[in-house]
Amino acid sequence: MQIHVNGRQMEVVKDSTIGDLLNRVNIQEKLVVVEQNQQIINKAVYNQTTLTDGDVIEIVHFVGGG
Amino acid sequence: MIAGRYARQERFAPIGKTGQCRLAAKHVVIVGAGALGSANAEMLVRAGIGKLTLIDRDYIELSNLQRQQLYTEADAKQNRTKARTAEQRLQAINPEVEIKGIVDELDEENGEKMLHDADFVIDGTDNFQTRFVINDVLAKHRKPWVYGGCLQSTAIALSIIPGETPCLQCLIDHLPQEGKTCDTVGIISPAVQMTAAYQTSECLKYLTGNGLSQELVQVDIWGRTYSAINVKKLLNPTCSSCSQSATYPYLTKEKGMKTVLLCGRDTVQVRPGEKGSLSLSALAKAVKTFTDKINDNGEVLIFEVEAVRFVVFQDGRTLLHGVTNINVAKQLYQRYIGA
Incomplete structure (x- = not known):
């Protein structure tokens, strides 16, 4: 199924979770804020929150450089 | 003007x-x-x-x-x-x-x-x-x-x-x-x-x-x-930094990086603010991109860069051999391990 991540289309397997998505894009869970269809998702439930077709996901990842 | x-x-x-x-x-x-x-x-x-x-x-x-x-x-x-x-x-x-x-x-x-x-x-x-x-x-x-x-x-x-x-x-x-x-x-x-x-x-x-x-x-x-x-x-109403009940953990040294000079060994020990949040395998992967002097045995990660030998333990504690200045050690730690 198709979702939108940071404005880009992405193909993901059915029943995958926010946790799976973060793994796939290689991002540490503790360092992100994730929004699913304009709702911020609590870090504690990333692995229980499933994605559905057409979801609009925003992932913002803290970085330390400067 | x-x-x-x-x-x-x-x-x-x-x-x-x-x-x-x-x-x-x-x-x-x-x-x-x-x-x-x-x-x-x-x-x-x-x-x-x-x-x-x-x-x-x-x-x-x-x-x-x-x-x-x-x-x-x-x-x-x-x-x-x-x-x-x-x-x-x-x-x-x-x-x-x-x-x-x-x-x-x-x-x-x-x-x-x-x-x-x-x-x-x-x-x-x-x-x-x-x-x-x-x-x-x-x-x-x-x-x-x-x-x-x-x-x-x-x-x-x-x-x-x-x-x-x-x-x-x-x-x-x-x-x-x-x-x-x-x-x-x-x-x-x-x-x-x-x-x-x-x-x-x-x-x-x-x-x-x-x-x-x-x-x-x-x-x-x-x-x-x-x-x-x-x-x-x-906005966290019980935040330890910005709420009415704030304790300012980073101003009281309760949290934050701690360093010790190990006398006579040309070594500084750096203890990160948070234990257990470091992934040695992820760090090893990053380290391989800038040095081939690396040894990863699963328990400790040892690598050498800028003539300094880093020995990184699983909880993030690190010994920097070849350094005698605590501020230099802190900077090297932040540069190659992060925090």
Whole structure:
């Protein structure tokens, strides 16, 4: 199924979770804020929150450089 | 005042002549005079801020010149300090601004003294340790600031008004460690400029009486993606840094990096602020990109870079062999392991 991540289309397997998505894009869970269809998702439930077709996901990842 | 110097900026309606006059009476402190610090400082000095203070602990090296716009090859050859060199360069750009460069590391002991009289603070640091100290100081003094970070081709920024919008502690809640720093995975200067452009814009907005953004913003300038999340809801009413019951953990040394010089061994031990948040395998992967002197036995990760031997334990505790100065050790740790 198709979702939108940071404005880009992405193909993901059915029943995958926010946790799976973060793994796939290689991002540490503790360092992100994730929004699913304009709702911020609590870090504690990333692995229980499933994605559905057409979801609009925003992932913002803290970085330390400067 | 030289006539017409700020004419184009005054024409910009949200600032106008009124905003320009306000700017001339304001004091901004920038912590860090590296890439972000340089870019922010130059924009603010050209914009006619009243007073600018720049704090930096570091000296200029050749590898800085690709993105740290205030410095020249001659500065790098002489290993001049960033704070003093920036001060001179900025003063030449605009003699009307009162500019002060401080060669020091902002920490839990001097942080309040350095930031208490700022109207706005800009984060130009390259590590979360210092950012969390800034976060606590400014939460305590209820002063606004803008976090900025950049890595590879990504820019990220967030304005923070303590008590009104979420602070770094509300959003992250621990000192991050992930083995990715500008020294290990690189950075291009457009990511610096993008971050600084956002930070300076927020600073100008606030100081001219316009509202700050409530969004956490991220731009990948190479991959052309943009994200913005309104984080207002994440303001934590029991936050240890910014709530009514704050304890300011990074000012009391309860949290934060601890260092010990191991006498007679040319070794410094660095103990990170948070145990157990480091992944040795992820760090090993990052380390392999810049050195082949590496040994990963699953229990400890040992590698050598800049003639220093790092021995990293699973809880993040690290021995740096070949170093006798605690501040040098801290910088090396932040450069190659992060925090």
